[in-house]
Amino acid sequence: MANPSSVPEKFTVIVTGASAGIGRLICQRLAGKNYRLVLAARSADKLAQLEAELTTTGCECISVPTDVSDPNAVEALVKTTVDRFGRIDVLVNNAGIECFAEFDQLQLDQILQTIETNLTGAIVLTRHVVPVMRAQGFGRIINMASAAGKHGPAYGAVYGATKAGLIAFTQGLRGELLPVGITATAICPGFAKDGGVYDEIVKATGKKTPFLVGGTTAQKVAAAVEKAILTGPPEMIINFPALRPIFLFRDIFPRLGEKLILAFTFKFLRRAATRKK
Numbered sequence: 001m002a003n004p005s006s007v008p009e010k011f012t013v014i015v016t017g018a019s020a021g022i023g024r025l026i027c028q029r030l031a032g033k034n035y036r037l038v039l040a041a042r043s044a045d046k047l048a049q050l051e052a053e054l055t056t057t058g059c060e061c062i063s064v065p066t067d068v069s070d071p072n073a074v075e076a077l078v079k080t081t082v083d084r085f086g087r088i089d090v091l092v093n094n095a096g097i098e099c100f101a102e103f104d105q106l107q108l109d110q111i112l113q114t115i116e117t118n119l120t121g122a123i124v125l126t127r128h129v130v131p132v133m134r135a136q137g138f139g140r141i142i143n144m145a146s147a148a149g150k151h152g153p154a155y156g157a158v159y160g161a162t163k164a165g166l167i168a169f170t171q172g173l174r175g176e177l178l179p180v181g182i183t184a185t186a187i188c189p190g191f192a193k194d195g196g197v198y199d200e201i202v203k204a205t206g207k208k209t210p211f212l213v214g215g216t217t218a219q220k221v222a223a224a225v226e227k228a229i230l231t232g233p234p235e236m237i238i239n240f241p242a243l244r245p246i247f248l249f250r251d252i253f254p255r256l257g258e259k260l261i262l263a264f265t266f267k268f269l270r271r272a273a274t275r276k277k
């Protein structure tokens with residue numbers, strides 16, 4: 001467990017996928033509080049805009065344009081952070097892409113890009129960050145998974161596979177690193193309104209979210225990340241209605257549980273998969 005003397009007064013936080021959506025909201029939420037921020041994503045112009053905005057709140061912050069699917073860029077992100085701030089207290093692996101489509105219509109490069117961005121990128125970045133946290137005797141790793149990682153969505157098998165992988169990665173890492181003061185947390189949102197990729201899906205399909213997986217907002221997800229930084233829990237499912245009892249029911253009654261989940265989600269997911277992009 002973390003030695004209290006190893007917990008810093010001000011946390012240095014890397015947020016990937018900071019240029020848009022939930023990542024951007026996480027940064028806006030943390031700025032002006034006790035955090036130094038390192039903003040990472042591919043779009044240098046959007047990061048520079050956000051950096052300028054957050055700096056006006058008094059936040060110490062740098063932007064480091066990074067493609068998380070590029071192992072060299074990921075290593076450089078860690079080096080730049082340590083050179084500038086001397087430590088890394090929190091890593092938020094938030095960068096992610098979706099690829100909802102009929103599975104056999106997916107191009108091979110879409111499949112690989114989704115895995116490399118959502119899963120391999122997060123693992124490789126964490127691999128570079130953990131030695132820094134281990135030397136500090138403190139760290140928080142927060143992985144943005146999804147409810148799709150708790151039950152693979154129809155038309156989102158590859159996306160769901162990356163998020164399930166991220167959940168298992170978080171669990172394994174946590175078990176190994178808790179004794180040295182490092183926690184790992186998986187955040188599992190349902191479809192989040194008002195910021196993020198899901199807004200585009202709703203706009204394109206013209207349909208409301210299914211009741212079962214659609215009662216959260218990007219702001220609530222960002223608030224959950226802040227709570228995870230403060231308390232380091234294993235897993236947070238962010239959705240209304242509560243999904244944990246539904247997954248429990250599915251685990252006990254797999255066929256019935258699957259029917260229930262498909263009854264609420266199938267039509268919407270099919271529309272999402274066949275929307276014009």
Ligand SMILES: NC(=O)c1ccc[n+]([C@@H]2O[C@H](COP(=O)([O-])OP(=O)(O)OC[C@H]3O[C@@H](n4cnc5c(N)ncnc54)[C@H](OP(=O)(O)O)[C@@H]3O)[C@@H](O)[C@H]2O)c1
Nearest residue numbers: 017019020021022041042043067068095096192196197198
């Ligand atoms: N929105 C939801 O309803 C929802 C629900 C469950 C889980 N999630 C998860 O939450 C995370 C954020 O989603 P969002 O809704 O905020 O999506 P978004 O609005 O599309 O933002 C995605 C972010 O990821 C970055 N990104 C994509 N590919 C990248 C790469 N190769 N390297 C570095 N950055 C990359 C994007 O920036 P650049 O394009 O500039 O690189 C952008 O900043 C994702 O992991 C997503 O799977 C979202």
